[in-house]
Amino acid sequence: MSFFSRALAASAEDLGAVxxxxxxxxGSTPRHLGARMMIGSDGRLIGSVGGGRIEHEVMQRCEEVARTGEPQVVSHHLVRDLAMCCGGSMDVALTQATGCRPALLALATAERERVPLILETPVDGGPWRTRAPAPGERPRRRPHRVEAHIQEVCGLAPRVILFGAGHVGRAVGELAATCGFEVIACDDGDTGALDHPLPWAKLTLATFDPAEVELALAGFGEDDLVLIVTRDHAVDQRILEALLPRLELGFLGMIGSRGKVARFLRRMVAKGLVSGAEDPRWARLAAPIGLDLGAETPAEIAVSVVAQLVAIHRLGQPAARVRRAEQSSPPVSPPGSSLVSPLGPHAGE
Structure with missing residues (x-):
C-alpha cells in the first residue's frame, strides 16, 4: 500500500495526525525535496523525513500543530543547530492531516487508476492541493519549487513487471514492493509459482506472453520496468524477442550469466532481430541484471536487482550507468567458495 493510501486510512481514525x-x-541532507511522513497522535509513523534529530524535532513540533491546528515550518542547519554530520539545511512543513484528506483521497485514487495528478504542497505548511495537468502541460515529475509551493507529479508509481515468480522472482518482487514499486507478477500457471498468494504483488497474471500482459495492463509505458527472471532459457528468449523492440519501456533487464547473454545475442543477430551488440534495441538491455555485489542467494540477488531499480528511479540514470561493473579480470573467490557466475548458482533462473 502506498504512502497516500496508508495516510488516508490512518487519518480517518486519527484526527490528531500531522x-x-x-x-x-x-547541501548534504538525509532526505530531499518532497520527502514526507505522517505522524500519528500515538507516535505512529508512516514514511520518514530523515530520521535522527531532525525527525525527533519534527515529531515534537507536531504535538503543537495537532493541538493548535496552526501549520508550522521546522527550519534547521543540521550541523549548527542539531549537531548532525550531514552538513546541509532543511525546512520541513507541518500541517494537520485532516485538512489534507481531500488531496490524500485524490492521490490514492490516482495511484489506483494510474493517472497523473499534480500535488502542490505549500511551503508554509498549508493544506495540500491537487490538480490534473492542463491540456498540453508537461510538468516536471520530480519535486521542485514553483512560487510558494512544492510541485510534483503523482499517480504513476514505477511499475515492475516481473516475468517469473520462482525463488528469485519472489525475492525480487517482495523487496521491490517494500521499496515502493508497484509489482505485477507473471508466471506460467503450470509452474505452480502462482498456487500460493503473493501479497506483495498488485496483480498476478498466469501467462508468460508479453502481449497478454500488455493487454491486461492496458499498455506498456516509460514507467514500466520489466524483469525477465523465469526458470527456462527458452521462455526467457521468447519474452526477450517480444520486448526488445519496445523502446518505450523504462527498463528491460534479464537474469543470467554473461555466457547466456552472449548466446542470446548471437541468436538474435541470426534471426535478424538486432544487428549486433551496439544495436539500440540490444544496448538498452541490462543483462546480467543487477549491481555487481557478488550475490548468490535469492535474497542477495534481490538486493542487487532492486538496488539497480532504485538507482534508475531515484537518479534518473540510464540502465547502462548502473549496470553490473565489467571486470577486466576474473573475480577472485574467497577461500573455499565456488563462484559459479556473477549471480551465483541461481544465475540461470
Missing amino acids: LATVVAAS
Whole structure:
C-alpha cells in the first residue's frame, strides 16, 4: 500500500495526525525535496523525513500543530543547530492531516487508476492541493519549487513487471514492493509459482506472453520496468524477442550469466532481430541484471536487482550507468567458495 493510501486510512481514525514534508533542502541532507511522513497522535509513523534529530524535532513540533491546528515550518542547519554530520539545511512543513484528506483521497485514487495528478504542497505548511495537468502541460515529475509551493507529479508509481515468480522472482518482487514499486507478477500457471498468494504483488497474471500482459495492463509505458527472471532459457528468449523492440519501456533487464547473454545475442543477430551488440534495441538491455555485489542467494540477488531499480528511479540514470561493473579480470573467490557466475548458482533462473 502506498504512502497516500496508508495516510488516508490512518487519518480517518486519527484526527490528531500531522503531515510533514521537506519543502527546502540544501547541501548534504538525509532526505530531499518532497520527502514526507505522517505522524500519528500515538507516535505512529508512516514514511520518514530523515530520521535522527531532525525527525525527533519534527515529531515534537507536531504535538503543537495537532493541538493548535496552526501549520508550522521546522527550519534547521543540521550541523549548527542539531549537531548532525550531514552538513546541509532543511525546512520541513507541518500541517494537520485532516485538512489534507481531500488531496490524500485524490492521490490514492490516482495511484489506483494510474493517472497523473499534480500535488502542490505549500511551503508554509498549508493544506495540500491537487490538480490534473492542463491540456498540453508537461510538468516536471520530480519535486521542485514553483512560487510558494512544492510541485510534483503523482499517480504513476514505477511499475515492475516481473516475468517469473520462482525463488528469485519472489525475492525480487517482495523487496521491490517494500521499496515502493508497484509489482505485477507473471508466471506460467503450470509452474505452480502462482498456487500460493503473493501479497506483495498488485496483480498476478498466469501467462508468460508479453502481449497478454500488455493487454491486461492496458499498455506498456516509460514507467514500466520489466524483469525477465523465469526458470527456462527458452521462455526467457521468447519474452526477450517480444520486448526488445519496445523502446518505450523504462527498463528491460534479464537474469543470467554473461555466457547466456552472449548466446542470446548471437541468436538474435541470426534471426535478424538486432544487428549486433551496439544495436539500440540490444544496448538498452541490462543483462546480467543487477549491481555487481557478488550475490548468490535469492535474497542477495534481490538486493542487487532492486538496488539497480532504485538507482534508475531515484537518479534518473540510464540502465547502462548502473549496470553490473565489467571486470577486466576474473573475480577472485574467497577461500573455499565456488563462484559459479556473477549471480551465483541461481544465475540461470
